[in-house]
Amino acid sequence: MLSRAENERLTRIGPGTEMGGLLRQYWHPFLFPDELPPDGPPLRVRLLGEDLIAFRTGAGTVGLLGANCPHRGASLFFGRNEEGGLRCVYHGWKFEASGNCVDMPNEPAESNFKHKIRHLAYPCVEHGGMVWAYMGAGDSVPPLPELEVTLVPPAQRWLSKRVQYSNWVQAMEGEIDQSHNSFLHTMLNPDDDLSPRNGVARIRAVDTAPQFKIQETDYGVLIGSGRKAGEGLRYWRLTQWLYPYHTMTGPYGENPMRTWRCWVPIDDQNTLVMGANFHPLRPLLESERGGQNLVKGGFRIRGNVFYIEPEDRAPATSAPFGAWRPKATLENDFFIDRAVQRTKTYSGIPEFWAQDAGVQLSMGRINDRTIEHLGTTDLGIIAARRALLHAAQDLRERGAVPATVHHPELYRVRGAAVLIPEEVSWIESTHEHRKVLAGVNHAGV
Ligand code: FES
Numbered sequence: 001m002l003s004r005a006e007n008e009r010l011t012r013i014g015p016g017t018e019m020g021g022l023l024r025q026y027w028h029p030f031l032f033p034d035e036l037p038p039d040g041p042p043l044r045v046r047l048l049g050e051d052l053i054a055f056r057t058g059a060g061t062v063g064l065l066g067a068n069c070p071h072r073g074a075s076l077f078f079g080r081n082e083e084g085g086l087r088c089v090y091h092g093w094k095f096e097a098s099g100n101c102v103d104m105p106n107e108p109a110e111s112n113f114k115h116k117i118r119h120l121a122y123p124c125v126e127h128g129g130m131v132w133a134y135m136g137a138g139d140s141v142p143p144l145p146e147l148e149v150t151l152v153p154p155a156q157r158w159l160s161k162r163v164q165y166s167n168w169v170q171a172m173e174g175e176i177d178q179s180h181n182s183f184l185h186t187m188l189n190p191d192d193d194l195s196p197r198n199g200v201a202r203i204r205a206v207d208t209a210p211q212f213k214i215q216e217t218d219y220g221v222l223i224g225s226g227r228k229a230g231e232g233l234r235y236w237r238l239t240q241w242l243y244p245y246h247t248m249t250g251p252y253g254e255n256p257m258r259t260w261r262c263w264v265p266i267d268d269q270n271t272l273v274m275g276a277n278f279h280p281l282r283p284l285l286e287s288e289r290g291g292q293n294l295v296k297g298g299f300r301i302r303g304n305v306f307y308i309e310p311e312d313r314a315p316a317t318s319a320p321f322g323a324w325r326p327k328a329t330l331e332n333d334f335f336i337d338r339a340v341q342r343t344k345t346y347s348g349i350p351e352f353w354a355q356d357a358g359v360q361l362s363m364g365r366i367n368d369r370t371i372e373h374l375g376t377t378d379l380g381i382i383a384a385r386r387a388l389l390h391a392a393q394d395l396r397e398r399g400a401v402p403a404t405v406h407h408p409e410l411y412r413v414r415g416a417a418v419l420i421p422e423e424v425s426w427i428e429s430t431h432e433h434r435k436v437l438a439g440v441n442h443a444g445v
């Protein structure tokens with residue numbers, strides 16, 4: 001449970017807020033490079049509560065400008081993308097990606113007014129198959145996080161994203177919460193769970209109350225959930241939560257494919273969920289791209305945590321991230337099928353991501369954490385909240401930034417899953433599993 005004031009501090013990320021200050025220390029992924037062709041049309045973007053316009057020059061530079069022209073406020077979305085800059089269609093002022101105003105054709109030729117105008121502009125770079133923005137103040141930008149997904153060759157990763165109509169913290173908390181995997185996403189009959197996760201599904205069905213352990217680290221929080229697996233063994237699934245919103249859950253099977261996800265606030269009430277499947281050692285198989293391709297009990301479970309199948313997306317619009325929005329919403333109950341819920345799946349909600357989003361939106365756009373009752377399996381969530389609140393406060397009061405801002409190598413960690421004897425330490429036995437090591441990919445379970 002949080003106080004009302006703590007909940008506000010945790011969730012609000014607009015300009016001038018404490019958490020917004022912390023998030024503005026970091027780079028944020030938000031576009032895929034092919035969404036912005038050189039000299040192509042600009043895109044509306046909304047990040048951290050700020051309305052912005054993205055465009056790419058003919059030379060390939062990505063610009064991210066304040067949405068409204070500094071002359072008299074027309075939207076630069078209508079702008080002309082021409083010769084290295086974006087020109088406002090109202091009176092022709094032209095801006096470079098840097099925000100410099102380089103032409104002001106409605107002023108006398110001898111005027112130097114344009115040199116006095118610098119429009120809001122945030123630096124953008126491509127990294128790991130995504131365009132990232134830095135929205136901090138000041139001239140020095142930090143290094144980009146060395147997440148493994150960004151370091152592997154393009155053929156070894158598959159990326160997607162989706163919009164979720166809720167605050168970013170409750171969306172992210174769903175990923176830290178391994179306890180819900182015994183319920184929300186399950187089949188009523190574990191035998192229907194025909195997948196590499198079959199053994200895991202049985203473990204989850206038998207032990208529905210995992211033991212939770214946490215370890216605070218310099219990159220975030222390591223969360224272990226341990227389930228009894230029989231014969232004196234325990235199945236530990238280790239989730240990594242990294243500042244300010246990256247998550248990596250434990251992988252499945254031998255030489256496993258891995259996942260990464262992040263929970264980028266569009267504003268206080270909406271989240272851009274970005275994620276990837278990736279393999280440290282080899283190109284992905286076709287079956288490892290797209291949805292989970294799981295057929296359970298005669299159902300194909302569509303989508304995955306960060307992916308909406310194209311036929312399940314709402315018609316694309318020019319609103320921010322308007323091509324990545326779902327048809328399934330709270331208004332249509334995420335297409336819950338009560339007959340399926342009675343006979344086949346725990347939730348009755350057909351799409352995988354919608355199972356998570358459905359319960360998370362049902363909390364309200366911003367979850368009221370003053371009325372919750374956290375149990376032993378919520379330890380990871382409590383730790384991540386504390387870490388964020390402390391970091392945001394330290395920054396505001398002492399100007400201290402978390403180590404992750406200036407040490408991108410701290411991001412070189414992995415999620416893990418191991419089956420170990422009850423008496424063996426979940427931390428000590430997983431050192432190697434949790435490091436990004438060249439040429440090594442430890443087994444999941
Ligand atoms: S409002 Fe953009 S140039 Fe006038």
Ligand SMILES: [Fe+2]
Nearest residue numbers: 174180185356
């Ligand atoms: Fe989930």
